[in-house]
Amino acid sequence: MAAIRTQNLQKNYGKTKVLQGITLSVEDGTFWGLIGKNGAGKSTLINTLTGTVLKSGGAFWIYDTPDRELDQAKKSIGVMPDVSGLYGAMTGADFLKYMASLKGVKLTKNDIKRCLDDVNLDVPFDRKIKEYSFGMKKKISLAQALIGEPRLLFLDEPTSGVDPESILHLQGLFHRLHQSGTTIFLASHNLNEIERLCSHVAILDQGNFRVNGEINEVINRYTAVIKVQIHCRVPDNFCMSPKFHFAKLIEATADTMIFEVKTQEDISRIVELLVSCGISIYSVSPQKTTLEEIFLK
Numbered sequence: 056m057a058a059i060r061t062q063n064l065q066k067n068y069g070k071t072k073v074l075q076g077i078t079l080s081v082e083d084g085t086f087w088g089l090i091g092k093n094g095a096g097k098s099t100l101i102n103t104l105t106g107t108v109l110k111s112g113g114a115f116w117i118y119d120t121p122d123r124e125l126d127q128a129k130k131s132i133g134v135m136p137d138v139s140g141l142y143g144a145m146t147g148a149d150f151l152k153y154m155a156s157l158k159g160v161k162l163t164k165n166d167i168k169r170c171l172d173d174v175n176l177d178v179p180f181d182r183k184i185k186e187y188s189f190g191m192k193k194k195i196s197l198a199q200a201l202i203g204e205p206r207l208l209f210l211d212e213p214t215s216g217v218d219p220e221s222i223l224h225l226q227g228l229f230h231r232l233h234q235s236g237t238t239i240f241l242a243s244h245n246l247n248e249i250e251r252l253c254s255h256v257a258i259l260d261q262g263n264f265r266v267n268g269e270i271n272e273v274i275n276r277y278t279a280v281i282k283v284q285i286h287c288r289v290p291d292n293f294c295m296s297p298k299f300h301f302a303k304l305i306e307a308t309a310d311t312m313i314f315e316v317k318t319q320e321d322i323s324r325i326v327e328l329l330v331s332c333g334i335s336i337y338s339v340s341p342q343k344t345t346l347e348e349i350f351l352k
Contacts, residue, residue, distance in 0.1 A: 058083045058118060058207050058238040059104060065112035066096075066103050073099045075262035076113065081240060081255075083118075083206075086233045088249030088270070089242040090350060091259035097242040098137065100259065101209050104240075105134045117207065130158055133205030135213055138192040143185030147171070147178055147195050154199040162202070170198045175224040190217045197225070208232065210241040214248065226252060246346045258350060266349065277352070278344040280315045283322050286337040287312060287329065298328055 059081035066074040073096045081087055091097050102108045104115060106125045114121065117128040142150055148167050155162045162170070164180075171178065176194040178187070184195060197213055210229075214222045229252055233239055243249055249256060250270065257267035266273055282305075289309060302325055306313040314325055322341055329336060 056083045056118065057081060057116070058085075059115065059240065061104075061113065061115040063113035064100075064103065064110060064115055066099050066108065067111040073262055074103065074111075077263060079257065079264065079267060081238065083238055084233075084236055085255050086229075086239045086253045087241065087255045087257060088253035089240065089257050089259060090244070090246060090249060090346070095259040096262050097259055098211055101134075101211050101240070101242060102136070105132060105136075105209055107136070130203065131206040133200035133202070133208045135197045135200040135208075135210045137211060138189070138196050141184050141192055141196060144183060146181050146183055147176075147187070147198075148180040150184060150195065151199055151202065155202045158203045160203045170202065171195075173201060173228060174198045175221050190221065193217050194221070194225075205237070207238045208240070210239065210243075212243055213241065214243070214245060246350060250346045256346065270346075273349065274343050274346070277349045280317060281319070281322070282342040283314045283316060283325065284340040284342065285312045285314070285325070285329070286310060286340075288335045288337075290333065293332065293334065296328075296332075299325070 057080045059079065061077050061079045064074055064077040065072070077100065089097050089100070099108065103110050104117070106129070110122065116122065117125065118131065120128040142153075145153065151167050151170055152162050167180065174194040174197045176191060176198065178191060184192065187195065193213065193216055197210070200208060200210070213229075214225055217225065226248065229239060229241070233252075233254075241249070241253065253270055255268060256270045256273055258265045287310065289307065289312060295304060301316065301321055303315040304312060305315055312329075316322060316325065319341070322339065326336060326339060
């Protein structure tokens with residue numbers, strides 16, 4: 056079943072077309088990473104799918120519920136938006152209680168403490184949100200998104216502006232949520248984060264998807280050559296024979312050889328040939344194209 060399905064989804068602000076006919080299917084239980092330059096439409100897409108802004112055209116469905124009936128699906132959704140919309144005059148505890156009430160959930164003091172612990176936020180219950188640091192506001196925004204154990208979670212830049220220790224904690228939390236079956240749709244500028252955590256990726260460019268799909272398939276699709284770094288003991292008299300015709304040696308030192316090949320199978324062929332030449336191999340490290348390289352192309 057698709058958790059999110061869009062068909063020719065459009066959003067305009069006056070004459071500016073921000074989303075230009077997006078079509079996408081996000082299967083239940085997947086972890087999607089959404090990347091794009093500033094102004095590409097990432098936040099607009101999330102805000103449209105969660106009902107914060109109204110579409111200009113096309114259609115979308117949340118678990119088969121059409122966008123015109125989105126309120127019926129909202130209890131299964133958790134949304135972490137931009138923190139600028141938080142209620143600064145409220146305490147964190149009161150804010151969580153209020154957001155929980157909108158979902159029909161009652162929170163006890165222990166529930167609130169658990170919510171704060173989940174996002175690694177250590178703050179007195181009576182401190183007002185306007186006194187929070189930027190990173191703390193990020194965490195309280197995430198905490199409210201998790202209330203009610205939503206089936207589908209939208210995250211807009213959840214770890215930007217957060218300290219490194221908390222980033223690791225939150226990334227571990229996202230991984231556990233995904234493993235437990237939560238569908239996650241995450242917009243982030245952190246490409247390493249997306250490459251490590253997500254099962255799927257979509258690159259938004261000028262209001263439409265330039266790339267989208269299962270992350271390993273996307274990387275394989277854009278990997279024309281694979282670099283293979285081999286740590287080994289290279290004899291002084293070693294010479295590349297014609298048997299290595301399928302590989303290109305681009306660097307060689309006394310203890311390292313780097314080849315370029317076209318397929319995974321070529322890697323094992325290189326290893327077999329080197330061993331047959333009497334070379335002792337200590338490690339083999341293939342290096343495919345990264346998401347960063349795909350994004351910058």
